[in-house]
Amino acid sequence: MTTLGHLIDGARVAGEGRTQDIFNPSTGDVSGQVSLAGKATVEQAIAAAQAAFPAWRNTPPAKRARVMFRFKQLLEEHADEICRLIGQEHGKIVHDAKGELSRGIENVEYACGVPELLKGEYSKNVGPGIDSWSEFQPLGVVAGITPFNFPAMVPLWMYPMAIACGNTFVLKPSERDPTSALFIAELALEAGLPAGVLNVVNGDKEAVDTLLDDPRVQAVSFVGSTPIAEYIYARASANGKRCQALGGAKNHAIVMPDADMDNVVDSLTGAAFGSSGERCMALSVAVAVGDAAADALVAKMRERLTSLKVGPFSDAGNDFGPVITKAHQEKVCGYIDSAEAQGAEIVVDGRGVQVPGFENGFYVGGTLIDRVTAEMTCYREEIFGPVLLVVRAGSMEEAMKLIDDHEYGNGTCIYTRDGEAARYFSDNIQVGMVGINVPLPVPVSYHSFGGWKRSLFGDLAAYGPDAVRFYTKRKTVTQRWPSAGVREGAQFSFPS
Numbered sequence: 445m446t447t448l449g450h451l452i453d454g455a456r457v458a459g460e461g462r463t464q465d466i467f468n469p470s471t472g473d474v475s476g477q478v479s480l481a482g483k484a485t486v487e488q489a490i491a492a493a494q495a496a497f498p499a500w501r502n503t504p505p506a507k508r509a510r511v512m513f514r515f516k517q518l519l520e521e522h523a524d525e526i527c528r529l530i531g532q533e534h535g536k537i538v539h540d541a542k543g544e545l546s547r548g549i550e551n552v553e554y555a556c557g558v559p560e561l562l563k564g565e566y567s568k569n570v571g572p573g574i575d576s577w578s579e580f581q582p583l584g585v586v587a588g589i590t591p592f593n594f595p596a597m598v599p600l601w602m603y604p605m606a607i608a609c610g611n612t613f614v615l616k617p618s619e620r621d622p623t624s625a626l627f628i629a630e631l632a633l634e635a636g637l638p639a640g641v642l643n644v645v646n647g648d649k650e651a652v653d654t655l656l657d658d659p660r661v662q663a664v665s666f667v668g669s670t671p672i673a674e675y676i677y678a679r680a681s682a683n684g685k686r687c688q689a690l691g692g693a694k695n696h697a698i699v700m701p702d703a704d705m706d707n708v709v710d711s712l713t714g715a716a717f718g719s720s721g722e723r724c725m726a727l728s729v730a731v732a733v734g735d736a737a738a739d740a741l742v743a744k745m746r747e748r749l750t751s752l753k754v755g756p757f758s759d760a761g762n763d764f765g766p767v768i769t770k771a772h773q774e775k776v777c778g779y780i781d782s783a784e785a786q787g788a789e790i791v792v793d794g795r796g797v798q799v800p801g802f803e804n805g806f807y808v809g810g811t812l813i814d815r816v817t818a819e820m821t822c823y824r825e826e827i828f829g830p831v832l833l834v835v836r837a838g839s840m841e842e843a844m845k846l847i848d849d850h851e852y853g854n855g856t857c858i859y860t861r862d863g864e865a866a867r868y869f870s871d872n873i874q875v876g877m878v879g880i881n882v883p884l885p886v887p888v889s890y891h892s893f894g895g896w897k898r899s900l901f902g903d904l905a906a907y908g909p910d911a912v913r914f915y916t917k918r919k920t921v922t923q924r925w926p927s928a929g930v931r932e933g934a935q936f937s938f939p940s
């Protein structure tokens with residue numbers, strides 16, 4: 445059985461010290477081990493990134509972009525291999541892994557345009573014979589810490605833009621499914637990144653804390669759960685670093701009485717149960733306005749759930765795969781238990797589902813829970829499993845208030861045929877990413893991705909235009925070349 449190490453200064457480095465098992469969630473078997481870097485190993489990676497920075501910073505942006513073009517090509521050539529690695533360790537069905545990878549590649553495409561994005565601002569004659577410009581300089585060593593649920597895509601939200609902007613990078617992927625991130629980073633080196641520009645350290649809290657405390661690390665991008673995001677933001681900021689920390693979610697869909705219910709059921713099914721609900725943009729709560737809409741929704745969803753197929757990642761006929769670990773399977777089932785105990789109605793129960801031939805896999809079947817209220821644990825907390833809650837609201841205002849009162853504000857959506865209602869919703873709802881008859885309003889790579897409230901700590905969102913601002917600092921230069929012989933005396937006030 446192999447132990448996955450690290451990628452430091454252009455070479456694989458065997459780990460030393462602590463290790464952790466990696467599972468194949470489809471079978472429940474241990475498929476390998478990952479080494480958990482100690483402080484010294486992380487410091488080695490930071491030193492490599494620091495050493496690579498001066499030359500990389502001065503490499504013309506067009507040359508940096510050419511590496512990204514080659515990287516994109518290599519990602520496409522190796523897509524099947526990458527998706528198999530994602531499926532083996534995460535459990536998502538291969539076609540879902542392909543979707544993840546293609547969203548990641550879109551961020552590499554955006555990074556290919558970096559010469560245009562870094563052009564800066566210029567003003568001639570801000571005063572007599574005086575010109576001024578703003579340029580965007582890289583920060584130095586940047587760290588990225590990523591979650592298990594998009595092991596390929598979320599790292600690609602971060603380092604292609606960070607590196608294209610002239611920074612060097614240390615990535616700390618999720619220790620639960622680290623292999624695809626390491627494989628992809630090696631492709632980036634093959635594409636032409638000099639040694640040390642991109643480093644990967646595997647590990648857990650010890651590795652993360654080293655990155656947060658080391659003064660050579662200038663900025664930290666984090667994606668993961670809200671308690672950890674808040675911790676990362678507080679510690680990185682206290683250490684004087686720039687930080688963006690994206691957290692968890694509870695994404696609501698309002699189902700208005702005039703919505704096309706067949707369309708709602710189709711799109712909600714994919715958005716709630718795709719990837720076993722382990723997406724930060726999963727629609728996990730349907731708020732039906734009026735009992736008639738709620739009854740129709742629950743009846744149609746119940747019927748749809750009977751045909752949902754859960755099973756191993758390798759079978760393209762499955763709709764979704766297992767959840768990430770045995771502990772997470774138990775946690776998700778615990779939320780269903782609590783909903784039942786607190787008075788909700790379990791319409792379709794995914795607890796105890798058996799997949800023939802894969803009895804030890806970490807499966808939870810598609811679950812539908814009706815008559816959920818705002819006080820229930822299953823409503824207040826992020827479940828991150830294939831569970832759709834239905835809350836009944838008397839009016840659109842009541843439905844919107846539920847969303848606004850929730851601690852998370854990542855994504856939301858409204859299903860309606862009424863343009864005025866949709867416009868009122870998107871204008872006023874306190875959520876960062878809004879869909880109108882679109883269940884998963886994940887912005888494309890040339891916009892930016894970020895929730896509101898406790899779904900994002902920091903000012904700038906991930907990827908897209910915000911990434912250019914996050915991974916660079918503005919320098920404003922004011923320039924004057926006095927004519928030879930013309931000299932003015934000292935000035936003691938601003939020229940007016």
Ligand code: NAD
Nearest residue numbers: 590591592617618648649652668669672690691692693724
């Ligand atoms: P997690 O918070 O457990 O882990 C994320 C990263 O933090 C991992 O690399 C992990 O090693 C590290 N980490 C964990 N505990 C730590 C600690 N105590 N100190 C320092 N570092 C620590 O998240 P996860 O379970 O891997 O991912 C799922 C979560 O991520 C969900 O809450 C989901 O909503 C969220 N997520 C959010 C977005 C978004 O864009 N907002 C995207 C994807 C996932």
